[in-house]
Amino acid sequence: MPTPIRLRDLIRQIRAARTAADERSVVQKECAYIRTTFREEDNTFRCRNVAKLLYIHMLGYPAHFGQLECLKLIASPRFTDKRIGYLGAMLLLDERTDVHLLITNSLKNDMNHQTQFVVGLALCTLGSICSPEMSRDLAGEVEKLLKSSNAYIKKKAALCAFHIIRKVPDLMEIFIPATRSLLTEKNHGVLMTAVVLITIMCELSPDTLAHFKKLVPNLVRILKNLIMAGYSPEHDVSGVSDPFLQVKILRLLRILGKNDSEASESMNDILAQVATNTETSKNVGNAILYETVLTIMDIKSESGLRVLAVNILGRFLLNTDKNIRYVALNTLLRTVHADTQAVQRHRSTIVECLKDPDVSIRRRAMELCFVLINTNNVRTMMKELLAFLEKTDPEFKPICASKMFSAAERYAPGRKWHMDTMMKVLTTAGNYVQSDVVSNLVHLIPSSNELHAYMVKQLFRAISEDISQQPLVQVAAWTIGEYGDLLLQPDAEADDPLKVSEDEVVNVLERVLASNLSDIVTKEYAINALMKLSTRFPNSEPRVKSVVSIYGSHVNMELQQRAVEYHALFGRYDTMRAGVLERMPLCDIKKNMSSASLHNGVSNGSDEDLMPDDMPVSKAKPAQQQQQQQEQSSSGLLDILGGLSAPAPQPSRPPENNLLDLLDLGLPTDTSTMPTSLGTQPPIAPAPVNNVLDSLFTSQPIIAPALLKSDIPLITVFEKNGLKVDFSFERNGDQLTISLAANNSSSQSMDNFMFQAAVPKTFQLQMMSPSGSTIPPNSSGQITQIMRINNPTKQLLRMRLRLNYSHGGVEINEQSEVNNFPTSVWQ
Amino acid sequence: MQFMLLFSRQGKLRLQKWYVAKQDKDKKKIVRELTTMILTRKPKMCSFLEWRDLKIVYKRYASLYFCCAIEDTDNELITLEIIHRYVELLDKYFGSVCELDIIFNFEKAYFMLDELLLAGEMQETSKKNVLKAIAAQDLLQEEETPQGFFEDHGLG
Numbered sequence: 001m002p003t004p005i006r007l008r009d010l011i012r013q014i015r016a017a018r019t020a021a022d023e024r025s026v027v028q029k030e031c032a033y034i035r036t037t038f039r040e041e042d043n044t045f046r047c048r049n050v051a052k053l054l055y056i057h058m059l060g061y062p063a064h065f066g067q068l069e070c071l072k073l074i075a076s077p078r079f080t081d082k083r084i085g086y087l088g089a090m091l092l093l094d095e096r097t098d099v100h101l102l103i104t105n106s107l108k109n110d111m112n113h114q115t116q117f118v119v120g121l122a123l124c125t126l127g128s129i130c131s132p133e134m135s136r137d138l139a140g141e142v143e144k145l146l147k148s149s150n151a152y153i154k155k156k157a158a159l160c161a162f163h164i165i166r167k168v169p170d171l172m173e174i175f176i177p178a179t180r181s182l183l184t185e186k187n188h189g190v191l192m193t194a195v196v197l198i199t200i201m202c203e204l205s206p207d208t209l210a211h212f213k214k215l216v217p218n219l220v221r222i223l224k225n226l227i228m229a230g231y232s233p234e235h236d237v238s239g240v241s242d243p244f245l246q247v248k249i250l251r252l253l254r255i256l257g258k259n260d261s262e263a264s265e266s267m268n269d270i271l272a273q274v275a276t277n278t279e280t281s282k283n284v285g286n287a288i289l290y291e292t293v294l295t296i297m298d299i300k301s302e303s304g305l306r307v308l309a310v311n312i313l314g315r316f317l318l319n320t321d322k323n324i325r326y327v328a329l330n331t332l333l334r335t336v337h338a339d340t341q342a343v344q345r346h347r348s349t350i351v352e353c354l355k356d357p358d359v360s361i362r363r364r365a366m367e368l369c370f371v372l373i374n375t376n377n378v379r380t381m382m383k384e385l386l387a388f389l390e391k392t393d394p395e396f397k398p399i400c401a402s403k404m405f406s407a408a409e410r411y412a413p414g415r416k417w418h419m420d421t422m423m424k425v426l427t428t429a430g431n432y433v434q435s436d437v438v439s440n441l442v443h444l445i446p447s448s449n450e451l452h453a454y455m456v457k458q459l460f461r462a463i464s465e466d467i468s469q470q471p472l473v474q475v476a477a478w479t480i481g482e483y484g485d486l487l488l489q490p491d492a493e494a495d496d497p498l499k500v501s502e503d504e505v506v507n508v509l510e511r512v513l514a515s516n517l518s519d520i521v522t523k524e525y526a527i528n529a530l531m532k533l534s535t536r537f538p539n540s541e542p543r544v545k546s547v548v549s550i551y552g553s554h555v556n557m558e559l560q561q562r563a564v565e566y567h568a569l570f571g572r573y574d575t576m577r578a579g580v581l582e583r584m585p586l587c588d589i590k591k592n593m594s595s596a597s598l599h600n601g602v603s604n605g606s607d608e609d610l611m612p613d614d615m616p617v618s619k620a621k622p623a624q625q626q627q628q629q630q631e632q633s634s635s636g637l638l639d640i641l642g643g644l645s646a647p648a649p650q651p652s653r654p655p656e657n658n659l660l661d662l663l664d665l666g667l668p669t670d671t672s673t674m675p676t677s678l679g680t681q682p683p684i685a686p687a688p689v690n691n692v693l694d695s696l697f698t699s700q701p702i703i704a705p706a707l708l709k710s711d712i713p714l715i716t717v718f719e720k721n722g723l724k725v726d727f728s729f730e731r732n733g734d735q736l737t738i739s740l741a742a743n744n745s746s747s748q749s750m751d752n753f754m755f756q757a758a759v760p761k762t763f764q765l766q767m768m769s770p771s772g773s774t775i776p777p778n779s780s781g782q783i784t785q786i787m788r789i790n791n792p793t794k795q796l797l798r799m800r801l802r803l804n805y806s807h808g809g810v811e812i813n814e815q816s817e818v819n820n821f822p823t824s825v826w827q
Numbered sequence: 828m829q830f831m832l833l834f835s836r837q838g839k840l841r842l843q844k845w846y847v848a849k850q851d852k853d854k855k856k857i858v859r860e861l862t863t864m865i866l867t868r869k870p871k872m873c874s875f876l877e878w879r880d881l882k883i884v885y886k887r888y889a890s891l892y893f894c895c896a897i898e899d900t901d902n903e904l905i906t907l908e909i910i911h912r913y914v915e916l917l918d919k920y921f922g923s924v925c926e927l928d929i930i931f932n933f934e935k936a937y938f939m940l941d942e943l944l945l946a947g948e949m950q951e952t953s954k955k956n957v958l959k960a961i962a963a964q965d966l967l968q969e970e971e972t973p974q975g976f977f978e979d980h981g982l983g
Contacts, residue, residue, distance in 0.1 A: 008931055015930075051934060058840055058933065060855065079967045087937055094848045117964050127946035128846065152960065155950050163946035189951040196948050234953045237908065244952045247905045287904030322873035327903060358872040 004037065005030070007051050014059070027056055038069055047073055047084045054088055067092050067099055074106045079118070082110070086121045090128045104137050111141045116152050119145065123156040127163045135164040139171045146178040151187040158182060158193035162200050169204045176201070176208065183218050188235055188245055191222065195248045202255050209255065216256055216263050220270045223249050227273060238282040250274070250291040257299030264300040271296055275308050283323070286316070290327050297335040310335075310342040317349045322358055329353060329364035336371050347372055351381070354388045362388075366396060370403045378411040382421055389428050397432035401425050405437050415448045423458055426472045433471035435521075435747060435778055441475045446482065446586055453486040455479055457498045460487055464508055468517045474525045477512060480505060481529030482583055485536040502537040506530065510547060520556050520780050527551060527559060531566045535581045545570050558781050712825055717818045718801060722746030723775070725755070725803070727818075729825055736789040736797075736825055743782045744775035746807070753783055753805040760798060764790040775805075797826040828906070828947035829881060829896040830857075831940070833929065836890050838862040841929050842936050846947035865892055875903050888914050890926045913943055916957055938964070 005013075010030060017023035034049045042049075050069050057063035070092060073085025089103060103125075110122035123145070126138060142164060145157035161175045175197070182194035202209040226241045226249075235242035253271075257264040274292045279285045289312050296309040313335075316328030329350065336343045350372065353365035366388065373381045382404065389400050404425050412418035422441060426433060445455050459476035467473050480487065487500055512518050512526040527548065534544040548570070551563035569577045712729040719725070722745045730737040744750050751774050759765045770785035791797065799821075803814040830849075833842035840858055849857070864876065865885050876883040878896070884906040885894040893910045897903070916939050917924040921932070929936045942957045944950060951957050 011931055055933060058843065060840070078971055079964070080971060083938070083964065083968065084934065087934055090937075090941075091843075094845070094850075115967070117960070117967065120960070124941045124945055129848075131848075156945055159945040159948050159950055162948060188953060189956065192952060193948070193950055234955055237912075242952050243905065243908060244949050247902055251902075283904055284908055287902055287908060290904055291902055322871070323875065323904065323907065326873045326875055357869075360873050360875055360877065363877070 004033070004045050004048060005052075007048060007055065010052050011055060014055075023059075027059065027061055031056065031061070035065060038065070043076075046076075047078075047081045050088050051084050054084075054091055057091060063092060071099060071102050071106065074103070074110070079115070082118060082121055086125045089125055093129050100131055100134055104134050107134075107138060108141055111138070111145060116150055119153050120156055123153070123160050127156070127160045130160070130163055130167060132168050135168045135171060139164055139168075139174060143174050143178055146175065146182070151185070151190050154182070154185075155187070155189040155193045158190065158197045162193070162197045165197075165200055165204065172201055172205060172208065176211070180215075183215065183222070188242055192245045192248050195219075195245070195252050199248070199252045199255060202252070213256055213260065213263055216253070216266050219249050219253055219256075220267060223253075223270055223274070227277060237284045239279050240282070240284045240288065243284040243288050246274070246288050247291045250288070250295050254295040254298045257295070257301075259300070261300045267295075267299065268302050268305060271301065272305055272308070275305070275312060280315075283321070286319075286321075286324050286327075290316075290331065293331055294334070297331075297338050306339055307342060310339060310346075314346045314349070317346055317353070322356075322361065325353065325356075326358075326361050326364065329361060329368055333364060333368050333371065336368065340372070343368075344372060344374075344377075347377065347381075351384045354384060359393065362392070363396070366392075366400060370407060373407045373411055375411050375413065378407065378413065379417070382408065386421075386424055386428060389425065394432065397429050398434050401429035401433050402437060405440060409440075409444075415451055416454070419445075419448070419451055419455055419458075423455075423462065426475065427462055427466075427469070429471075430469040431471065433469075435471070438471050438474050442478050445475075445479055446584065452483045453489060456483040456486050460500065460505065460508070461498065463512070464504075467508070467512050467515055470519055470522050473512055473518065473522050477509065477522070477525040477529040480509065481525075481532035484529070484533045488537075502533075502540045503543075506533065506537070506540050506543055506547075509533070513547070513551070520559060520776070521778055523556075523559055524562065524780070527562055527566070531562075531569075532581050534570075535578050556781070712822055715818075715820060715822065717799075718803065718814070718816050720814065721807070721812070723750060723803070723805070723807075723814075725801075729822070731825065734790055734792050734794075736791060738787040738789065740770075740785045740787065741782050742775055742784075743779050744777055745779045747777050748808040749777045750775040750805040750807050754803070755783075755785060756802040756804075757787060758800045758802075759789060760795065762791075762793050762795050763797065766790075791826055794826060797821045828901070828909075828944065829898070831896075831944075832858060832861065832892075832894045833936075834858075834862050834892050834894070835926060836866070836887075836892070838866055841891065841926070842933060842940070844937070844940055844944075846944075861894060862892075865894060874907060884910070886910050891929070909944070909949055912954070913940060916943060916954060919954065919958055920961065 013026050014023055017026055030052065034053055037045060037049055046069055050066055050073060053063045053066040053069075057066075066088060070085045070088035073081040074089065076082060076085070093099065093103070107122045107126055110118050113119050113122070123142070126134065126142070130138070139161075142157050142160045145153050146161060148154055148157065158179075161179075165172050165175065179194060179197055179201070182190055182197075185191055185194070198212055198215070202212055223246065226246055229241060232241060235245075237243050240246075250271075253267050257267050271292055274288065275296070278288050278292075280289060293309040293312050296305050301309075310332075313328045313332055316324045316331075319325055319328070332343050332346070332350070350365055350368050353361055354369065356362055356365065366385075369381060369385060385400065385404055389397065389404065392400065405422065408418055408421045408425075412421070422444075426437075426441075445452070456479050459472075459479050463473055463476040484505060487498070487505055488502065490499075509526050509530050513523055513530070518526070530544050530547055534541050537544075545567075548563050548566045551559055552567050554560045554563060569580060712731060714726055714728040716724060716726050724743045724745065726741045726743070728739045728741070730739075740755060742753065742755070753770070753773050753775055755770065757765060757767065766788040768786040768788075770783050772783050775781065775783050789797070799818040801814075801816045801818065803812075803816075805812055829845075829847045831842070831844045832840065834840050840862075843854070843858065845854065861878070861883060864878070865883070868876075870887070874884055874886055876885070880899065881896045882899060882901070882903060883894060883896055884903050885892055886907060887893075893914065895906050895910060897906050914924070917929070917936065920935070920939060921928040939957070939961060942951065942960050951960075
């Protein structure tokens, strides 16, 4: 066998390869050769071959076949072999490898070796690839080495113990006694590793934390000696004495002083000294100050010290070094809850950071800005944030827009300002606005009566210019639908009064409907708005009618269904139309709905702003009245219809839902934030109506698979992560027909939807094929599927469900059991 | 510290040290992701990147990027100092170190790192002590290799 090529020569060869293919062939040739030598148990050159393999591994080629060779090298008596062997073990093995048993033995031997460097290699490897089992096996050895008299070994053993405790916290106990004495050492390496070891122990166990509280004076003394001691070339970094050790001690003090006034008290002085005496012209000094500030803010420190800390951060903010500025923003964000007023003083500097070219800094600045908004500064802050929103990267826009809405809701100085701000955010963020914002706005606009006319005009102006921004168009369409009549009224106050005709308004909505920039949800909003306008614009009724009838054959089922239903409203039930299309009643929004998403509840005396005045009690009343009126009028209508209804055979159509659908259509589709009063009300419509609607539908056969319904109430059998599955029932003797409807209220579509059901053996189950396999997002469509169950013995029906679908690329499997079938289903 | 990577301006990996267990393919993915992310950043940007739930601290020295992943609660500024310390040590050891030194003596770069850090934490704050330990170990290696033998029988 010839002498193998040397490591440096191999590296040279690989680097000389011109193309990736060349490189691959060199590597493959060498790997093949290395494998052969491994097989032949060549001891002389194993070290060299493993070293080459490690280089090849770094280039990204597989090298696992070298694992065992590393173990053989470790077992060799030669130091060179051990050195490369341990290096290879650290690179090629990790916790998961099954050769661990073998290596544990070698490690144990080497940890008792007489050469400190061999012990060092073993400890280093243990600290790198130690699995929980190895931790248990070798903790005793490490503890022995922790008590060694050799500093070189002691510091490595301390960090090994640190690693072992992190892996298996139960093993902490055995290290505690040996750890305490480490702090009396002079050697900085030992001191620092001891501090790290104590820190992890205190973090993991409250008991140990209490135990080590008595070390505070020792730590303070060590820190004091570091600061006071003169120049020591060995540990000096740009004029600062061992910053690495200082930082670690400060961090441990933070943990020991947290929620402990006595411990905190004994740290105050030294923290003040560090904060005032540290040289800040270099990064090292700032690293220490940064750690000091964190400690001061976290422990129960004196108020003077806290002011000092925030001022240090203020100085950081003005630093020319970007790293320091980033750290300042980050720390302010972490400590803002402790002292908002002090941070407010630096507001202008923070706002400036919004314009920083660095994304890390901008993100922190944005987050901090939102925390700092309050009633007093909301106007200026929002102005700055609007400017930021306009220029910022797409990744920030959705979150920034959402937070601006929340902040505006919480701190708006007035209604009009609030509305104006929302308009600006809507137009600036465009399609980046999230859908929850749309429904929030739709709730908000009706609640301020005096601004209806103003808002509808603003929104109309906005979409006359641009119909490409979906959230804006949706809000505008909804508002125009509700308050379209106000568009035509002349307003005396405005500077440039809007003169607009019915036709112009309808034109815009038609454009929205026809535009291929509009998504389906937007079109739904638009068709609703048009329909509503049919009662508000008396002259446009024929136009609306014709538009609506066109969409009766639209490919999208939801849109088509709405169009067909509306068309029916124009026809025989024209008398109903005015009632159905009345303005939506005010709904009771949960106040905390959007404020909850605002960052860290700010706790500075502005609590009264948490309840803005957009829903005073006096306004809630008319809302209720209005709703009652509506119910009355609709039941009145129903009576009339009841008289008209032709006797139909078995009612197989929904008693309540269709009518409620019609009412509901005025609302956006996000049902989760909808007023529950409409959606889940007990049936208000008596049976005859469904006959009417039934015959109405049968005359319009284009309706896609309509749900079968009967007088058995609908149940929801599954609701999770936006997926909602409802069952409605129809029963004919022993035969039960279940119609399943699956809805998706999340923002991503659910694909490959598959529904499986199982029933006890006494039943017979027949599943029909589903209407599709994809549920579109935002409740903009649904999948229906019919199941027939034969229940001759009239047993209690139970069912087990399995649902599979992929959501945003993630495969989801859900199982559930239905035990709450209404008794009328089976009795 | 969870891991440390050294890579060139061309995105070639020069050293990788993992202090947490990860599967090989995850490691490769992380290396790829981070190298592209860092290489696209402009020179005047700050040295910190928020990535997954970690913070990436990186610094460029000549043609090499030194990149460390630390936990959210760790001190970014001192991490920069640790990187700098490592560079200083390499510089002392090789005598004004360059990328080629690290390519051709990658094992030595690892040895140096293992004397500076252990289990992701710094073990020695004195440069002198680190270099002394390395020199002593290099000597051990030389002593066991007979004169003239190293060329043929060592790593070469």
